Amino acid sequence: MFFSFDGIDGSGKSTQMDLFCQWLIDDHRREVIRCREPGGTPLGEKVRDILLNQKNIQLEMETEMLLFMASRAQLVREVIRPALNKGKVVVCDRFLLASVVYQGHAGGISPQVIREVGKIATGNTHPDMTFVFHLDPAVAATRVGDATDRIESRDEEFLQKVDAGFRQEVQQGGAAMKSIDGADSIDSIQRQIQSTTEALFEKVRNH
Numbered sequence: 001m002f003f004s005f006d007g008i009d010g011s012g013k014s015t016q017m018d019l020f021c022q023w024l025i026d027d028h029r030r031e032v033i034r035c036r037e038p039g040g041t042p043l044g045e046k047v048r049d050i051l052l053n054q055k056n057i058q059l060e061m062e063t064e065m066l067l068f069m070a071s072r073a074q075l076v077r078e079v080i081r082p083a084l085n086k087g088k089v090v091v092c093d094r095f096l097l098a099s100v101v102y103q104g105h106a107g108g109i110s111p112q113v114i115r116e117v118g119k120i121a122t123g124n125t126h127p128d129m130t131f132v133f134h135l136d137p138a139v140a141a142t143r144v145g146d147a148t149d150r151i152e153s154r155d156e157e158f159l160q161k162v163d164a165g166f167r168q169e170v171q172q173g174g175a176a177m178k179s180i181d182g183a184d185s186i187d188s189i190q191r192q193i194q195s196t197t198e199a200l201f202e203k204v205r206n207h
């Protein structure tokens with residue numbers, strides 16, 4: 001089974017991913033493969049460095065989108081699919097939804113076009129469940145602090161669009177997305193994630 005965590009930077013998804021992976025291992029005895037986007041493969045980590053750290057390299061929004069997709073195409077084929085084929089649980093920090101929101105809703109490329117390009121990158125491998133974290137962008141910015149990468153250092157207006165984009169996508173996203181309020185307590189969020197996952201495991205068992 002394939003889970004992804006997404007949402008505005010600073011919304012607490014990393015902490016929740018740590019707890020979730022430990023719970024899958026301890027309570028469900030599942031083998032867990034954790035990965036991140038961009039990154040997760042030797043190529044992906046190099047692309048990540050260009051995308052996030054090399055601020056003196058000029059990147060147009062279309063180039064940026066395609067680099068995220070290149071990292072994703074490699075991750076799907078090198079890590080995610082082989083793990084799923086062996087019955088492992090994959091937990092990925094961000095996936096295609098991040099491109100739809102950051103480069104699409106916030107970056108100005110048509111979300112529909114990004115979904116089309118995404119079909120090539122993912123080869124139609126999609127998360128069974130995406131936990132989408134929301135948080136007021138002003139609060140999220142204080143949590144991120146000064147250590148910001150290329151994307152995080154974009155202005156408040158960009159972050160507002162990211163926030164609005166995630167909210168819109170969740171509304172339209174159907175059953176494979178679960179909205180999480182990043183302002184809730186760590187325990188409460190983790191309980192919501194675990195009960196959603198239990199329900200999903202139950203559904204798979206009954207099929």
Ligand code: TMP
Nearest residue numbers: 009037038068094095098099102151152
């Ligand atoms: P991270 O900080 O959660 O590791 O994500 C890296 C940054 O890259 C984050 O600011 C979100 C951004 N991002 C995109 O803009 N598009 C994408 O497709 C992905 C995966 C991440």
